Amino acid sequence: MAATSLVVMGVSGSGKSTVAKLLAGRLGWPFAEGDEFHPEANVAKMRAGVPLTDADREPWLRTLRDWIGEQAAAGKSTVVTCSALRRAYRDLLREADADVRFVHLDGTRELIAERLAHRSGHFMPPALLDSQFAALEPLGPDEAGIVVDVADAPEDIVDAVVARLDD
Numbered sequence: 001m002a003a004t005s006l007v008v009m010g011v012s013g014s015g016k017s018t019v020a021k022l023l024a025g026r027l028g029w030p031f032a033e034g035d036e037f038h039p040e041a042n043v044a045k046m047r048a049g050v051p052l053t054d055a056d057r058e059p060w061l062r063t064l065r066d067w068i069g070e071q072a073a074a075g076k077s078t079v080v081t082c083s084a085l086r087r088a089y090r091d092l093l094r095e096a097d098a099d100v101r102f103v104h105l106d107g108t109r110e111l112i113a114e115r116l117a118h119r120s121g122h123f124m125p126p127a128l129l130d131s132q133f134a135a136l137e138p139l140g141p142d143e144a145g146i147v148v149d150v151a152d153a154p155e156d157i158v159d160a161v162v163a164r165l166d167d
């Protein structure tokens with residue numbers, strides 16, 4: 001049985017880091033913060049308020065895919081944060097030799113903008129939120145994964161994900 005990788009996805013500020021760290025702790029699975037896999041040029045671009053292009057994201061997605069694959073080859077299931085906004089990005093991550101499933105943190109622009117307005121110490125400017133929603137393609141019915149509501153508390157979201165792991 002292949003190892004699983006749960007990719008916690010959604011727009012900037014949807015709570016990926018918050019939820020994924022809790023989830024990884026609960027499951028005891030290795031965790032990767034997708035933000036840390038960006039080439040320096042991508043971080044500089046986002047910091048400057050410029051949305052990433054498909055070409056910018058491709059090398060980043062490849063390194064994440066490779067990390068998932070390496071862990072799976074060692075028999076380890078993983079939790080990863082990655083915005084994974086477009087289906088093509090998720091297709092790339094699914095190339096990993098693992099059971100790759102997505103957890104979409106779904107919420108309104110209003111709620112997420114409000115949270116971003118109160119977050120400090122992060123390179124991603126709130127002004128990029130509209131571009132994130134513009135790029136977002138929700139999970140298709142044929143894509144393995146679940147959608148959770150970010151209005152719920154992080155612990156409740158983790159409970160919901162764990163409860164559905166055996167689906």
Ligand SMILES: Nc1ncnc2c1ncn2[C@@H]1O[C@H](COP(=O)(O)OP(=O)(O)OP(=O)(O)O)[C@@H](O)[C@H]1O
Pocket residue numbers: 010011012013014015016017018019035081083115116118119122124150151152153154
């Ligand atoms: N379910 C939640 N309820 C209340 N506040 C939350 C919830 N999830 C996250 N937050 C808060 O919202 C802000 C954004 O969360 P977080 O940094 O985890 O998002 P992110 O998706 O990882 O963002 P980015 O993609 O920009 O790194 C943080 O200040 C966090 O504390």
Ligand SMILES: O=C(O)[C@H](O)[C@@H](O)[C@H](O)[C@H](O)CO
Pocket residue numbers: 011012013034035052057082083084085124132
């Ligand atoms: O695809 C993207 O535009 C990026 O991945 C962003 O979403 C950031 O990495 C992150 O979510 C912001 O901190």
